[in-house]
Amino acid sequence: MISSEYTKNLCARDSDAKILFLVVDGLGGLPHPDTGKSELETAKLPNLDALAKGGTCGLISPLGAGFTPGSGPAHLALFGYDPWKSEIGRGALSALGLGLDFARGDVAARLNFCTVDSEGRVQDRRAGRISTEKGRELCEMLQRVEVPGVEVTVAAEMEYRAGVVFRGEGLGDQVSDSDPQVTGVPPKPLVAAPGSERTVEVANAFLAQVAELLAAESPANMVLMRGFGCYPELAQMDEVYGLKALGIAGYPMYRGVAGAVGMDVVEVGWDLESECTVLEEHYGDYDFFYMHVKKTDSAGEDGNFDLKVKLLEEVDSYIPRLLALKPDVLVVTGDHSTPSIMASHSWHPVPTAIAGQWALADQASQFSERGCAAGSLGVIPSSSLLALSLAHARRLDKFGA
Amino acid sequence: MISSEYTKNLCARDSDAKILFLVVDGLGGLPHPDTGKSELETAKLPNLDALAKGGTCGLISPLGAGFTPGSGPAHLALFGYDPWKSEIGRGALSALGLGLDFARGDVAARLNFCTVDSEGRVQDRRAGRISTEKGRELCEMLQRVEVPGVEVTVAAEMEYRAGVVFRGEGLGDQVSDSDPQVTGVPPKPLVAAPGSERTVEVANAFLAQVAELLAAESPANMVLMRGFGCYPELAQMDEVYGLKALGIAGYPMYRGVAGAVGMDVVEVGWDLESECTVLEEHYGDYDFFYMHVKKTDSAGEDGNFDLKVKLLEEVDSYIPRLLALKPDVLVVTGDHSTPSIMASHSWHPVPTAIAGQWALADQASQFSERGCAAGSLGVIPSSSLLALSLAHARRLDKFGA
Numbered sequence: 001m002i003s004s005e006y007t008k009n010l011c012a013r014d015s016d017a018k019i020l021f022l023v024v025d026g027l028g029g030l031p032h033p034d035t036g037k038s039e040l041e042t043a044k045l046p047n048l049d050a051l052a053k054g055g056t057c058g059l060i061s062p063l064g065a066g067f068t069p070g071s072g073p074a075h076l077a078l079f080g081y082d083p084w085k086s087e088i089g090r091g092a093l094s095a096l097g098l099g100l101d102f103a104r105g106d107v108a109a110r111l112n113f114c115t116v117d118s119e120g121r122v123q124d125r126r127a128g129r130i131s132t133e134k135g136r137e138l139c140e141m142l143q144r145v146e147v148p149g150v151e152v153t154v155a156a157e158m159e160y161r162a163g164v165v166f167r168g169e170g171l172g173d174q175v176s177d178s179d180p181q182v183t184g185v186p187p188k189p190l191v192a193a194p195g196s197e198r199t200v201e202v203a204n205a206f207l208a209q210v211a212e213l214l215a216a217e218s219p220a221n222m223v224l225m226r227g228f229g230c231y232p233e234l235a236q237m238d239e240v241y242g243l244k245a246l247g248i249a250g251y252p253m254y255r256g257v258a259g260a261v262g263m264d265v266v267e268v269g270w271d272l273e274s275e276c277t278v279l280e281e282h283y284g285d286y287d288f289f290y291m292h293v294k295k296t297d298s299a300g301e302d303g304n305f306d307l308k309v310k311l312l313e314e315v316d317s318y319i320p321r322l323l324a325l326k327p328d329v330l331v332v333t334g335d336h337s338t339p340s341i342m343a344s345h346s347w348h349p350v351p352t353a354i355a356g357q358w359a360l361a362d363q364a365s366q367f368s369e370r371g372c373a374a375g376s377l378g379v380i381p382s383s384s385l386l387a388l389s390l391a392h393a394r395r396l397d398k399f400g401a
Numbered sequence: 402m403i404s405s406e407y408t409k410n411l412c413a414r415d416s417d418a419k420i421l422f423l424v425v426d427g428l429g430g431l432p433h434p435d436t437g438k439s440e441l442e443t444a445k446l447p448n449l450d451a452l453a454k455g456g457t458c459g460l461i462s463p464l465g466a467g468f469t470p471g472s473g474p475a476h477l478a479l480f481g482y483d484p485w486k487s488e489i490g491r492g493a494l495s496a497l498g499l500g501l502d503f504a505r506g507d508v509a510a511r512l513n514f515c516t517v518d519s520e521g522r523v524q525d526r527r528a529g530r531i532s533t534e535k536g537r538e539l540c541e542m543l544q545r546v547e548v549p550g551v552e553v554t555v556a557a558e559m560e561y562r563a564g565v566v567f568r569g570e571g572l573g574d575q576v577s578d579s580d581p582q583v584t585g586v587p588p589k590p591l592v593a594a595p596g597s598e599r600t601v602e603v604a605n606a607f608l609a610q611v612a613e614l615l616a617a618e619s620p621a622n623m624v625l626m627r628g629f630g631c632y633p634e635l636a637q638m639d640e641v642y643g644l645k646a647l648g649i650a651g652y653p654m655y656r657g658v659a660g661a662v663g664m665d666v667v668e669v670g671w672d673l674e675s676e677c678t679v680l681e682e683h684y685g686d687y688d689f690f691y692m693h694v695k696k697t698d699s700a701g702e703d704g705n706f707d708l709k710v711k712l713l714e715e716v717d718s719y720i721p722r723l724l725a726l727k728p729d730v731l732v733v734t735g736d737h738s739t740p741s742i743m744a745s746h747s748w749h750p751v752p753t754a755i756a757g758q759w760a761l762a763d764q765a766s767q768f769s770e771r772g773c774a775a776g777s778l779g780v781i782p783s784s785s786l787l788a789l790s791l792a793h794a795r796r797l798d799k800f801g802a
Contacts, residue, residue: 031762036762065786066785066787066793068797068799069800070800070802071801074801083801087801227802342759344799345799347792370763373764373777374775378779
């Protein structure tokens with residue numbers, strides 16, 4: 001569901017104007033106790049500060065005051081959806097991100113390779129964090145699983161993580177996880193809510209064959225299943241906004257959410273250099289670009305203040321290259337805050353700058369939490385940002401006579 | 402109804418973190434025409450200003466831009482409820498605040514002792530503002546009323562005010578007031594909407610006996626009834642937020658609303674000294690404390706700018722004592738604004754400071770209307786403040802993967 005019920009009434013205008021969203025994951029932070037300065041305030045960000053000075057700034061709140069979002073709802077909000085009403089299961093997101101053939105009616109789930117003992121008790125929920133390469137090899141083995149009447153597709157994610165998609169009749173996604181979350185006990189039996197019984201039958205048949213196929217493997221001799229999810233049914237960006245959109249993200253899950261809202265997605269490395277190159281290559285073919293920087297969030301999650309500072313400076317160094325493309329609107333923002341001193345996502349609203357011909361240069365002169373608080377946008381819902389960007393690109397008609 | 406329908410999905414975390422809400426009634430004001438400074442800007446508030454400097458500030462709006470709340474909705478919003486959807490009748494609030502045995506199915510109403518002449522016409526709607534002591538004496542007399550099939554409980558409030566609770570079968574609360582609002586006319590007959598006819602029968606039987614019991618009294622020889630209300634059915638704070646909460650308020654109505662949302666309440670004097678002592682005594686037993694300061698609102702309502710300034714300075718002097726308890730989150734706010742120059746509640750959003758380890762110290766450096774407008778919260782609904790406080794206490798899990 002698109003956040004603003006009005007959006008669909010606002011005829012998206014035919015336009016060539018291009019919008020570039022640079023989404024720096026976990027962007028917002030909090031002051032380091034020794035210096036009183038946040039990651040953004042510590043980093044040297046001449047280009048981002050110039051953007052803040054020349055543009056319109058503010059803070060965006062993914063879920064409203066006080067609520068800390070996961071990556072899924074935070075991104076859906078950035079793309080204009082009501083994040084409370086448009087949840088996507090993590091399994092569904094992963095499947096989308098892996099580029100699996102995943103469509104309406106299918107059910108996806110996440111797989112974790114794990115180690116079980118001779119009694120079937122889970123000894124290691126991550127199978128010693130096997131390599132991504134090993135994970136791929138094992139996933140190829142699992143492609144041999146055959147469940148009558150059902151198409152089974154398995155694909156590797158990073159390390160011990162993988163995803164599976166079941167295609168067949170009568171599959172629901174209201175199924176509990178088999179991951180027991182602790183070791184020393186067997187995987188939990190899958191339990192279906194009414195309407196999802198068939199999925200449990202299929203998944204159990206799948207698991208039985210997996211156990212046989214992996215019996216001789218070590219340490220990854222079994223899988224745990226979690227996050228069952230149907231293909232998400234979300235309004236598509238081209239229909240709602242009239243945007244031909246490209247999602248550029250190294251990490252599968254973010255390609256997943258981009259794909260779910262109707263963006264084309266392209267596989268790309270995790271680094272800004274690769275992402276920028278892809279952007280430049282495809283710049284003529286799209287109206288809207290979502291470019292995702294993952295590492296800042298990981299640094300925040302790891303509590304690595306200095307690394308986050310360094311990564312922000314790296315982001316800053318790419319701003320001239322983005323501006324060289326002359327997008328009509330450049331938005332620099334984040335999906336949520338990840339203060340290094342909390343080592344987790346947080347509820348704090350996210351610094352945001354909008355640059356473009358029709359953006360009022362306001363009092364904000366530093367691209368930071370406190371700098372953007374002085375901007376003219378105030379604190380707005382993240383789900384308002386896309387419409388605001390369309391406006392700045394003059395891609396929205398007026399409402400009413 | 403809790404304001405955010407999502408709150409219930411956000412597992413409130415098990416936590417020992419303590420949250421203290423200091424609610425300064427009618428906190429916000431407007432500049433004095435002679436000085437251009439509001440009550441808060443005039444008062445010397447070193448402790449509150451320090452709190453503002455070190456914490457996260459903003460303005461909270463009880464009902465949204467432009468709407469002036471009564472005490473009931475303003476407080477429900479502070480406790481996280483949608484104030485538009487969770488109205489409590491004033492009679493119900495009073496009954497709760499008086500500590501009357503008031504439960505589901507009961508109907509309460511407010512009583513005002515009044516003076517009627519020999520023809521039954523109201524001469525004084527407040528019976529010459531009889532003393533609280535006299536009111537108590539009269540209420541004891543009224544306990545002799547007996548209505549078949551109905552349990553009647555009467556309790557005194559301040560001065561000429563009292564409350565009554567009827568317990569019996571088939572009682573609704575859709576009953577008009579008998580208070581004619583003017584003198585020289587008899588009390589209005591009570592009128593029931595369909596479903597509340599039995600309440601009018603009961604109330605009329607009650608009023609007939611009251612007239613006899615008080616016939617020899619002067620000036621309080623009758624009562625007026627108003628604000629009929631059933632026991633409010635509101636989600637309870639422990640269920641929704643996982644908070645064991647204590648309400649500390651001298652004035653009955655505020656204990657009433659605290660009790661209605663599931664707080665324990667404790668009878669206490671009107672002064673901050675008594676309230677602080679109660680807080681300190683019970684500090685180990687609860688997670689959440691609502692401490693209410695009434696006199697600031699009364700001063701504002703009376704148009705007494707200087708008294709409000711003095712009372713704010715008194716509030717300020719207690720801040721160190723609150724901080725000495727080391728609450729994880731201290732919130733200083735108000736239920737609504739009561740500018741002395743308006744001598745009434747107003748719609749102006751209310752200065753708010755959140756202090757705690759995870760509160761970003763923002764640009765706000767003065768605890769005032771304009772000072773807090775420079776904070777990083779912006780203007781948020783009052784009903785968001787509780788979730789925001791839970792977040793700062795790290796008592797909320799994230800939403801979505």
